[in-house]
Amino acid sequence: MDWAKAKTILIIALLVICMLLGGILVARNTRERIADKQAAQNAVDYLMNQGASSICDIPLNRPSLPVLFIHFNQASLNRSVNLEEYKGIKLVAPGQPGYLVELSSAGKSKAKIITASSAVLKAAYSAGKYEGLEIQSIELVYYVDPEGFNPQAEDTALPCWAVKTNYGTYYINAYDL
């Protein structure tokens, strides 16, 4: 058997497979990006038609993220703190004045989050009125729900889209609900 020739054929076959899979991956990502962009535009059009007055740029990033396990430490300053970050994403913990939020560990599994455009629509729905709505900023954060806050407890921060509007800030769970 001519092993040299067999290896060459195997290399060519693997190269073709890699190019094919790479092509599929690129095509899929491109398609998703176009779809997300289109969804963002649709969300803007819809809200403007409903009477919204201004909408900031809608982010298109949609990473896969784990949950974060956190704990609380008594802070010397009597204020809410946002000191921790995870891979550049801020940890937000409103409603726990006087406590520092500290990261314990990240969850083992990651899940793809929802688009910012879906979050904007959910926030607008939560606001209850579209007329005069201003979407001032949209930011991906890790959010510690103040409901059930217990300073002694180990808690969990979930990825959320923080949508700041002139009617208030809405934290929309970034896992698909």
Added chain:
Amino acid sequence: MSKKTVENIKMIIIVVLFLATILLLYLIWGGSKEVKVKDLLPAISKENTDVEVWGIIKPEKAYYSAGDGSFRSVKDSFYTYYSVMEKFKELSDKSTVLPSEISKDQFEEAVKKHPAIIIQFNYAVPFASLCEELGISGSNAYANVGSVDTVCFSSVATDSLLVFSKSEGKYYRLVSDSLSLEFEEPYSYERDYNCYEVSQVLGAGGDGLFPLLTQSYLYGGTYKEEGIMDTDERTEIARTIFGDSYDFVRRISDGFGNNTFMYGFGQKTLTLGADGTIEYKTEIESGNSQGLLKDLATAKNFYLSVLEKYLSIEETEEDGSFVSLKLKDIKQSGSGRSAAYTFCFVMEWDYEISSAEEYAMEITVENGQVSWLKSRVIPFEFEYDENLPREAMDAANVIAANSASSDDFLKIAENYKSMEQVYYMKNGEIIPVWRLTLNDGSRYFYNIYTGEAVN
């Protein structure tokens, strides 16, 4: 470049390309998962086709009426109920059985003035569905009978089954057109005892049956709670509830052994208490009730999936380590397809086990889906004293001794619902007690030997 070097380079390229292929396949198929709330739903199968429910529908009491105003409480009420339904199955299978409404007087004549077997449920059971569940033919014909609380087989009408629907206040006779069966006394059991109507014993009250029993077969002893849910068991329970999405739920551990798992901002919440309690609640989807028995099957399927992670729900075990659940009550809100049922269970050994909490487990099924569960069922080891039977304090004397005045005594008699021997769990002790239940639902527990109130 030598041929050997070229071949080595080819090998390296093959390895690199192979690894790249695996990486690309991983990115395409398994790179990340999306979490959708609907993924949570199959975590516990909604299918309830394999779950039998007729064995859960157990009567509260079975009596043999001697026909002279005396009654014998039959210890094995489930077997007695089963025997009566077997007779009815024979009637239905071999002849045409049709229901007809009868008067209260006719019903009472048949079950009080003639030997009869009386089966009493603590809740209303939809008769046609029960017959269907038991494989009794012609169940469609019983649709008008509705839900029944009492089922009787009388020696004066061995071609019939007599039923009473408390909620509708109606009595029915389901009579065969051509067949009569033999009437047999229920299997006599050493723990059976006699009862009379409360008015005959206490001098006041309705037709509730009052026990004349001066012996107790209940064990006294101590119990020890056994390892209430370790970390792995807690994780297993949460994984059962949340399925693949378990990794993406909010988890709160308070340092005292209490754990809360929450999907989203409270759409689905599971709380596991340090004391072994479990509470689960979820927002439900639109849907319809499948009827009481099918919703009961859904409830059973759910609680078995959850509780089996840390205890076995089996029949009585000889070694004293056990948990057996008995369906004690069914609360209904709404009706028809929008009905919601809360099924209430108590723990049971050879007798029912009571505690300050009325139920050991409650589970609500709405729109055909489990929306709430609260369980206080805990595994425990019971060390008991076997010197049986023992002399028990007479039930009438217990009430008299605990009544502040004769007026108080009469008031109890007038509101009397039942007096039973049960176990009572309190501070590590299992105490045999008389449980007095009044018509308003209030319950009182008295030590079976001393008559002292224990709650």
